Amino acid sequence: MRFGISIPNFAAPGQLVDVARRAERHGWDGFFLWDHILVERHGTVPISEPWTVLAAVATATTRIRLGTLVTPVARRRPWVLARQVTTVDHLSEGRAVLGVGLGVPADAEYAAFGESADSTRHAALLDEGLQVLDALWSGETVRHAGELHHVENVRFLPRPVQRPRVPIWSAASLPARAGIRRAGRWNGVAPIFSDGEDFRPVTPDELAAIVGEIGRRREGAIVSMSWCGSSRPTPNAAPHTNRRARRGSSTARRPAPTGSTTPSPSPPKARPTPERRRSRHQRVGAPGRTLATACAPKP
Secondary structure, three states, X not given: OOOEEEEOXXXXXXXXXXXXXXXHHOXXXXXXXXXXXXXXXXXXXXXXXXXXXXXXXHHHOOOOEEEEEEEEHHHOOHHHHHHXXXXXXXXXXXXXXXXXXXXXXXXXXXXXXXXXXXXXXXXXXXXHHHHHHHHHOOOOOEEEEOOOOEEEEEOOOOOXXXXXXXXXXXXXXXXXXXXXXXXXXXXXXXXXXXXXXXXXXXXXHHHHHHHHHHHHHOOOOEEOOOOOOOOOOOOOOOOOOOOOOOOOOOOOOOOOOOOOOOOOOOOOOOOOOOOOOOOOOEOOOOOOOOEOOOOOOOO
């Protein structure tokens, strides 16, 4: 079992770095930042760019996992994001995680800057952007001619430290299943229930269904169950599964890798008793695969 914190990027950079440093010192296993560029058009909340902050966190820590929950790939250039994440992976010596999603609220994240607020377009940009990212991380020459992105004979070095790539975790807003299907093609899922009226953590039964669905799609995915509060969730909320499934193709140039070789951080000697934003990790699929969780409450 592992524990991590997921916090808004609504603070000065130095404050966020200090939280990460303290989290590692007190035994947490993961430190994740939201990736918002704006929450309200006329808001006064300070917002820091998360991957820049994570680069600083990487140099200030030695063990804790680092990443975003989640980065809206649709509002980023995939090749720039590839460089940013690779840089953090090198600075952290292989501790980076890329959480991905559509980006909400769309009015603030996209429309305020003259970009389309259409979630269908965002999903298409996300899926194709991940193909480009994965191909660029291969270290091979990439040619990609898609509907939304074009890459012509480009090779990126250095590759990320982690093989076959930095882990990619997909957000999923239940009751919709698109995020879970996307996660089946990558390395993990960070689910929440959000139907426009109800915004809450997933229930144990919902988590069990997600684990089963991911297990049918691929082996060894990382599933992120979110909750907030001072009490622990039901210990056996997510049953183990040994189901194996064929991995889907997810690169622009080469076949999908057969497995993730993501190293897990060594557990600290003492575990904290977190009061909020706790993350729970359990094993799913083949031995050595980790199931991670993090809390992302409504802003």
